[in-house]
Amino acid sequence: MNYSFEYIDIILLAMIAGFIFLRLRGILGKRTGFEGKVPPQFEEALNKARMEKVEKIKENFDDSAQKEFLKGAKVAYETIITDFSDNDNKIVASKPLLSKEIFNQFNEALKQRSKRGHYAEITFIGVNSATIKEHKRIDKILNVTVDFIAEVITCIKDKDTKVVSGDPEKIKKIYDTWVFSRDITSANPNWQLVNTLT
Incomplete structure (x- = not known):
């Protein structure tokens, strides 16, 4: 049973989220102050990562x-x-x-x-x-x-x-x-x- 993989998945998802953030930062530029809401693409990527984590936990058994x-x-x-x-x-x-x-x-x-x-x-x-x-x-x-x-x-x-x-x-x-x-x-x-x- 692959319960130990849950923690590996969390780390991988964090790395993916970090990679996406760096890519978006390179494309959109660095913020210098409050500029409104988080870019939709980034928010969508984070939500997807969260959902994948939840689904993985459900699939444990x-x-x-x-x-x-x-x-x-x-x-x-x-x-x-x-x-x-x-x-x-x-x-x-x-x-x-x-x-x-x-x-x-x-x-x-x-x-x-x-x-x-x-x-x-x-x-x-x-x-x-x-x-x-x-x-x-x-x-x-x-x-x-x-x-x-x-x-x-x-x-x-x-x-x-x-x-x-x-x-x-x-x-x-x-x-x-x-x-x-x-x-x-x-x-x-x-x-x-x-x-x-x-």
Whole structure:
């Protein structure tokens, strides 16, 4: 995603505006006092530069970027869900995908499960759909809320492998709404799960 290019664009637009100003100054001459309004050509060039900057910001998370994001979101979703099927009840593969707060919440849930002597078996069938519900930028942070519909086979077993809940033979449809976040000024392109909504 080309968020870092925004700042380069601002610099380029400033250089273009400066070049136009110097050209106009050479053509129209230097002002020696108040001579009325800014020349229409210069004002038009500045307005165009401003509009291009605004459009560039709007395009930061355009359709193409959203499609690319959803590809990664589906992989992240599967990784996080299946990470809870390990017998050791530890988060390993999905840790980089979780914010510190979410990691702590998930880790605590696994500890409680482990204390009961339980573990989960999860077979991930696939993501039926993943749609962006909303995306909101606050300063340098972009938050994207995604609705997932997926199918899994899941059950909880005790230390004697007896099924406590779920059904190891039945496909279950699950509905989740997750919020991913990313600092768009960071060189790190990875997103993190920062919230799960019910």
